[in-house]
Amino acid sequence: MENNQTNTGNATVDIAYRRKKNAEEMRHQVITFTLMIFLTIVAFVAVGAGMSGWFTVPFILLLAAVQVAFQLYYFMHMSHKGHEAPALFLYSGLLVGLITILAFVTIVWW
Amino acid sequence: MSTYAQKKGFGATVWDYLTTVDHKKIAVLYLIAGGFFFVVGGLEAMFIRIQLAVPNSDFVSAGLYNQILTMHGTTMIFLAAMPLLFGFMNAIMPLQIGARDVAFPFINALGFWLFFFGGVFLNLSWFLGGAPDAGWTSYASLSLASEGHGIDFYLLGLQISGAGTLMGGINFLVTIINMRAPGMTYMRMPLFTWTTFVASALILFAFPPLTVGIFLLMFDRLFGSNFFVTAAGGNTIIWEHLFWIFGHPEVYILVLPAFGIFSEIIPVFSRKRLFGYSSMVFATVLIGFLGFMVWAHHMFTVGLGPIANAIFAVATMAIAVPTGIKIFNWLFTMWGGSIKFTTPMHYAVAFIPSFLMGGVTGVMLASAAADYQYHDTYFVVAHFHYVIVGGVVFAILAGTTFYWPKMFGTMLNETLGKITFWLFFIGFHLTFFIQHFLGLWGMPRRIFTFLEGQGLETGNFVSTVGAFFMAAATVVLVINIIITTVKNERVGNDPWGDGRTLEWAIPSPPPFYNFKQLPLVRGLDPLWIEKMEGKKGMTPAEPLGDIHMPNASFIPFVISFGLFVAAFGAMYRLDYGWGLPVLIIGLAITFGSMFLRSVKDDHGFHIHKEELIDEDDNKGVKA
Secondary structure, rough: OHHOOOOOOOOOHHHHHHHHHHHHHHHHHHHHHHHHHHHHHHHHHHHHOOHHHHHHHHHHHHHHHHHHHHHHHHHHHOOOOOOOHHHHHHHHHHHHHHHHHHHHHHHHHH | OOOOOOOOHHHHHHHHHHHHHHHHHHHHHHHHHHHHHHHHHHHHHHHHHOOOOOOOOOOOOHHHHHOOOHHHHHHHHHHHHHHHHHHHHHHHHHHHHHOOOOOOOOHHHHHHHHHHHHHHHHHHOOOOOOOOOOOOOHHHHHHHOOOOOOHHHHHHHHHHHHHHHHHHHHHHHHHHHHOOOOOOOOHHOHHHHHHHHHHHHHHHHHHHHHHHHHHHHHHHHHOOOOOOOOOHHHHHHHHHHHHHHHHHHHHHHHHHHHHHHHHHHHHHOOOOOOOOOHHHHHHHHHHHHOOOOOOOHHHHOOOHHHHEEEEEHHHHHHHHHHHHHHHHHHHHHHHHOOOOOOHHHHHHHHHEEEEEEEEHHHHHHHHHHHHHOOOOOOHHHHHHHHHHHHHHHHHHHHHHHHHHHHHHOOHHHHHHHHHHHHHHHHHHHHHHHHHHHHHOOOEEOOOOOOOOOOOOOHHHHHHHHHHHHHHHHHHHHHHHHHHHHHHOOOOOOOOOOOOHHHHHHHHOOOOOOOOOOOEEEOOOOOHHHHHHHOOOOOEEOOOOOOOOOOOOOHHHHHHHHHHHHHHHHHHHOOOHHHHHHHHHHHHHHHHHHHHHHHHHHOOEEEEEEHHHHHHHHOOOOOO
């Protein structure tokens, strides 16, 4: 993939570097995966604990946003090189969508 | 047409165009279809002006006037201006970045045919019980009350053609991101490519709100839902928001490529590089960005409240800043240049003050308090015609003249071109300048007639006279095209003599693979750099090799045709028993052909390098 494109001309160094990188990546993925399961459990607990909806709903939405970020950056490799254009369009789309929602919430419905 | 110098029968040529996936031929299709709808929309404009030439006119009835007015706006925006610009984008943008085609040639063809069938469907409403009559904005409170099927034609037709536009936009984005020639960095891309890029991004984000809005309105009208029905708890304002969240970026989708065309023409004929290239790029992106924050300025009088109005007013005025940057950059490009006043340059020079006037009235309209006075008067009509005709139509006419040799290999007549320009320029200002004052004197927009003795007679008559000048200009342009095509005097790579960008480095029209060898780009205005170093053409960036090309396909046509059939079924479902089966058959055609496309492997073909070498020997010209 993108992070494997290093080429020093020395095959042993390249492989060592790649192995190190891959091991690091694997560790990140396992940590993120654990965190995501933990956050999911927290979300269920928040609903099950019977707290006020004014706390639960924004809290779950926050957890969801964190989960999306984990998903994009650790599992879909958006932090790697070569993903600038998709990231740009993702965030632009997000911005346009959020402005629309903000406008609807503030000047149409309330 | 194609570079094989072989004669083809008429039927073979038609079949070639029905199945083509070549971006240059799709461009020609866009220009033909867009040109046709431009004439239709122009005729509608003439009917409007004839009706309003004298008070108490009965040239058309009030109901028919509403239909003509609605179809004029809808046709001109969706079926004329956008496709014509798409034509130029298709024809020129891949050449400017040194690509052999767009990223998805099949989708490119599909986008065209969807637009085409959507446009045909919309216009068939004239013959099938009446056209839509709720204005091009089709506000829900009006359109839900409209009887007959006019609005359904609008909804289904725009849904189909909108899908085509969205595909086209995504295709251009991927092409520009992925298919630039070696050395063509983002900051070396010509301005027309940059504006295509930003306009395509706007399409990507602006068309989904329209799609959603149209779907909701379609459900309300055809399937009994209540999204916009206030009596049943719906909210009619939501349509206005959805429409303008699309509608305002749509204006920039139109005008940014127009800016791009002028940013190509002005440096070529000033024989000087574009002044402030990086600020031009910055301004283009900023206009695209701000374009999404201003939609509610179309709705100041709806009653959004002073805070919302103030925010949108300030955001709107902010757009004047990047636009001003562009205006000054064009002026500074011409300043000190060795200017050649060719026909495209005439349009470019006339565009600057004309568009500027539209911009100034735009800032006037942006002040929310003053807008209560201007809203829904002819002042607004004058404003947006100054922006769209003075900006976009001038650019289309200029682009037609400028790129005609590159697309068809023959030059339009300059004298006739200048006659077209002067007729159009005079007619345009005659028609629309007075409309500012008509608006300030209290003439509401969209009225079908007015009474005597209200001080509106002279202004309206002047306006109608101007419209005839523009019609005459169009006739001269058509004559010019016919004469040029019949004479068919072939031209070389760089017929204007001062081409700066890659498209002028290859034959006119280009061979179907565009570049025999991809060119090496060494800076902004790559061909100009090579010329200044005394070279004849571009340095190749790769050895001569086999070129992989896509196969032609009839499937895009069939997919679009299926949706066209299904639209009739959806519309007549409640009136006739055959509606539902036709809907199902249409969708079956579409999904069946999509399935066929998915299961059938089509690997395209290769042009072998031996053939490329042979062509070199025959012509003695190096691409």
